[in-house]
Amino acid sequence: xxxxxxxxxxxxxxxxxxxxxxxxxxxxxxxxxxxxxxxxxxxxxxxxxxxxxxxxxxxxxxxxxxxxxxxxxxxxxxxxxxxxxxxxxxxxxxxxxxxxxxxxxxxxxxxxxxxxxxxxxxxxxxxxxxxxxxxxxxxxxxxxxxxxxxxxxxxxxxxxxxxxxxxxxxxxxxxxxxxxxxxxxxxxxxxxxxxxxxxxxxxxxxxxxxxxxxxxxxxxxxxxxxxxxxxxxxxxxxxxxxxxxxxxxxxxxxxxxxxxxxxxxxxxxxxxxxxxxxxxxxxxxxxxxxxxxxxxxxxxxxxxxxxxxxxxxxxxxxxxxxxxxxxxxxxxxxxxxxxxxxxxxxxxxxxxxxxxxxxxxxxxxxxxxxxxxxxxxxxxxxxxxxxxxxxxxxxxxxxxxxxxxxxxxxxxxxxxxxxxxxxxxxxxxxxxxxxxxxxxxxxxxxxxxxxxxxxxxxxx
Numbered sequence: 001x002x003x004x005x006x007x008x009x010x011x012x013x014x015x016x017x018x019x020x021x022x023x024x025x026x027x028x029x030x031x032x033x034x035x036x037x038x039x040x041x042x043x044x045x046x047x048x049x050x051x052x053x054x055x056x057x058x059x060x061x062x063x064x065x066x067x068x069x070x071x072x073x074x075x076x077x078x079x080x081x082x083x084x085x086x087x088x089x090x091x092x093x094x095x096x097x098x099x100x101x102x103x104x105x106x107x108x109x110x111x112x113x114x115x116x117x118x119x120x121x122x123x124x125x126x127x128x129x130x131x132x133x134x135x136x137x138x139x140x141x142x143x144x145x146x147x148x149x150x151x152x153x154x155x156x157x158x159x160x161x162x163x164x165x166x167x168x169x170x171x172x173x174x175x176x177x178x179x180x181x182x183x184x185x186x187x188x189x190x191x192x193x194x195x196x197x198x199x200x201x202x203x204x205x206x207x208x209x210x211x212x213x214x215x216x217x218x219x220x221x222x223x224x225x226x227x228x229x230x231x232x233x234x235x236x237x238x239x240x241x242x243x244x245x246x247x248x249x250x251x252x253x254x255x256x257x258x259x260x261x262x263x264x265x266x267x268x269x270x271x272x273x274x275x276x277x278x279x280x281x282x283x284x285x286x287x288x289x290x291x292x293x294x295x296x297x298x299x300x301x302x303x304x305x306x307x308x309x310x311x312x313x314x315x316x317x318x319x320x321x322x323x324x325x326x327x328x329x330x331x332x333x334x335x336x337x338x339x340x341x342x343x344x345x346x347x348x349x350x351x352x353x354x355x356x357x358x359x360x361x362x363x364x365x366x367x368x369x370x371x372x373x374x375x376x377x378x379x380x381x382x383x384x385x386x387x388x389x390x391x392x393x394x395x396x397x398x399x400x401x402x403x404x405x406x407x408x409x410x411x412x413x414x415x416x417x418x419x420x421x422x423x424x425x426x427x428x429x430x431x432x433x434x435x436x437x438x439x440x441x442x443x444x445x446x447x448x449x450x451x452x453x454x455x456x457x458x459x460x
Contacts, residue, residue, distance in 0.1 A: 099128035099136050100154060108152050112235040120230065124150075130285065134198055134301070139240060147240035148227055153201065161195050190402035193459075194280065198301035201236040206454045207300035208238065211279075213450060214271045220263040220294040241296040243288025250420055259293045261423030265430060267297050268414055273315075273434050276306040276447045276458070280406030282413035284420075304406045305451065305459045308444040309335055315435055321350070321357055329353075337401030348387045355380040356411055360431040368418040368427065403459075 100108075105126070109117045118124060121140045128136040135153040142148055154160075169188065197203060205226045212223040224238035231237050249260055264287065271277040279286075281302040288296045313335035320328035330346060341349070354361075359368045451457060 099131035100152075102126045104155070105138065105152065108155065109150075109235070112152075112232045113230065132285070132299075142227075148230075149224065149238055149240045150230070151201070151236040151238075153199065153234040157199050161199070165192055165195070187402065190406065194302055194304070194406065200233060201231065201301075202233055203456075204236055204301045205231055205238075206456055207303045210277065210303075210450060210454045210456060211271065211297065211300060213453065214275050214277065215267065215297075218266055218270060220292075221267040222290070222294060222296045224296070224298065241288065241298070243290050243296045246284055246287060246289060246417060247420060249289060250422070254422075254424065256293060257421040258423050258425055260289055260295065261418050261421050261425060262430070263293065263295045264414065264417065265425075265427075267295060268410065269431075269434060272306075273311060273438065274443070274446065275450055276308055276311050276443060278304045278306065278406060278410050280304045280410055282410050282417065284417065302406065304403070305447075305456065306403060306407075307458055308440045308447060310403060311443065312438070312440040315438055317353055318357055318360065318431075318435075321354060322361060336403060348384055351387075352380065352384045356408075359415075359427040361428065363426065363428045365424050365426045367422065367424050368415045370419065 105128075113120060120142075122143050122145070123141040125139045127138075129139045129149070130137040134157055135151050138150045138152065140148050140150055165188075205228065208223060208226050212225070215221045215223060222241055224241050227237040227239065246260065249256060267287070268279055268282065271279070279297070279300070279302070281299060286297070286299045288298070290296065313332040316328055316335065317332035319325065320332060326346070329350060330341070333341060333346065333349065338349075359366065447458065
């Protein structure tokens with residue numbers, strides 16, 4: 001059960017402090033156990049049953065609501081951030097989140113909308129329709145008959161983030177000893193920034209409105225309309241969009257599966273290549289499929305806005321790989337923020353790049369890739385990291401620019417969905433049609449106008 005301590009006359013400051021202490025104790029014990037076992041395995045030769053220990057760790061953390069669940073899921077999608085056994089278990093955290101009880105819901109709704117909050121709704125379902133890491137969703141009906149979704153933030157998430165980010169530092173310090181091929185400081189900074197942003201539901205509302213604008217010409221993608229008069233910093237209300245889970249279509253006809261995959265591809269990459277915006281949380285709960293196979297794109301808490309030059313670098317690297325242009329590849333990496341790369345490190349990074357770009361480099365109908373039950377991209381990542389580890393002995397680790405935390409997560413997460421669907425598409429033609437006529441200056445202007453419209457700024 002989520003640890004939330006509230007006395008009848010309790011002081012908010014005192015309650016926040018008590019919550020933080022309780023959370024530190026629970027999480028620190030789990031993380032310390034993980035660190036001791038892994039370091040013992042590495043330095044003392046003590047063999048541990050990783051699968052059993054990973055399962056125990058997941059069980060210890062699984063009932064803790066809050067950002068640690070999201071951190072665990074994100075780390076599980078960054079190849080080689082964790083050993084495979086731990087990545088598989090941590091992937092389950094977010095989908096298994098227990099919901100907050102009705103007494104807490106009433107208290108939180110009163111805090112956000114006032115004492116007469118129930119009068120603003122014709123109906124309000126007591127049981128949560130969905131529960132995740134930072135909040136839960138309740139289905140409700142407005143007096144005018146509209147079905148809506150009320151996303152209510154869990155109590156004291158600010159304290160939870162402070163506690164969990166401290167544990168993330170501990171995790172990274174453990175793995176820096178365990179595998180020194182990749183430097184994690186930038187990953188930590190990026191995760192921190194995005195987690196704190198996700199607490200601001202007014203910002204998320206602007207993200208949703210931005211996506212509605214960017215995808216206005218995409219008839220097969222739907223964005224929930226925000227109900228601003230019933231939204232606050234910690235309550236986000238939007239129109240309810242009906243749809244089925246993506247995995248309900250995994251055994252459908254190929255034409256159905258391919259249509260869904262194409263709609264999802266455009267939902268993610270039209271915003272990136274036209275506006276420099278990426279939805280950074282492509283897990284299966286964030287989209288549903290309508291009867292006409294169009295998709296509902298949901299949850300805009302984790303959105304990353306890139307400078308136009310970064311997107312230009314994405315396209316430059318594609319052309320570099322297609323034309324075997326080493327100088328252009330180096331330029332692309334430097335555009336993204338990689339510094340001081342040796343020739344060997346560049347060649348090694350190109351292995352990873354060729355894997356990511358592989359589906360769009362062949363002019364034929366093909367699947368996005370194969371995962372064989374593991375995390376998509378893990379086998380390739382293991383080879384790349386092994387080589388980087390050897391090179392690191394000569395010239396230190398590779399500093400991964402912070403932009404790549406959610407860029408890679410989005411690419412691998414979406415790729416995993418396409419694998420679930422067993423979709424086969426000519427990705428080369430779809431991608432080249434999308435980037436045709438791309439111009440950094442033109443995109444900068446288009447992006448700036450859209451962001452200004454919704455009071456947002458580039459993460460530059």
